Amino acid sequence: MLGVFLFWHAPRALAVALEDDLVHAVMHGSIFAAALPFWTMIARSGNRGFGVRIAALFVCFKFSLIFGALLTFSGRALYPAYGAWPEAWGLTLIEDQQLAGVLMMTAAAMMYLVAALVVAAAWFAAMDRTRIASPCDAAAAANRAGS
Numbered sequence: 001m002l003g004v005f006l007f008w009h010a011p012r013a014l015a016v017a018l019e020d021d022l023v024h025a026v027m028h029g030s031i032f033a034a035a036l037p038f039w040t041m042i043a044r045s046g047n048r049g050f051g052v053r054i055a056a057l058f059v060c061f062k063f064s065l066i067f068g069a070l071l072t073f074s075g076r077a078l079y080p081a082y083g084a085w086p087e088a089w090g091l092t093l094i095e096d097q098q099l100a101g102v103l104m105m106t107a108a109a110m111m112y113l114v115a116a117l118v119v120a121a122a123w124f125a126a127m128d129r130t131r132i133a134s135p136c137d138a139a140a141a142a143n144r145a146g147s
Contacts, residue, residue, distance in 0.1 A: 004034035015081035050123035061112035071101030
């Protein structure tokens, strides 16, 4: 998933996608196609693989922060192919890029964090359901059964 995201966020690849509607559609389709198995793996039910899911979300969380910071604090516009489009919103090219970086560091990163918290809560619930009885619990159950 990150490889596809990085490929399409390379300035030249994005410039080509902005110039051609078909390539632009392929860009969005390939990002969606790469994200679908990732989020399916994250959302799967079952009592296994919680650690892997949390680790994958953590990597994406950190990636969002790092890439967002790069966009926000870069001293120059990394995507000149956007040209004058941000002016329609009253923004310069660099302001538009900075806004995108802030959104990536906040909203996008928050989604990974929330998903990781949901997976962690499910993991703790699964551990509670499958807790191995301690010897004291087994002895207490035997005493109740014998009474």
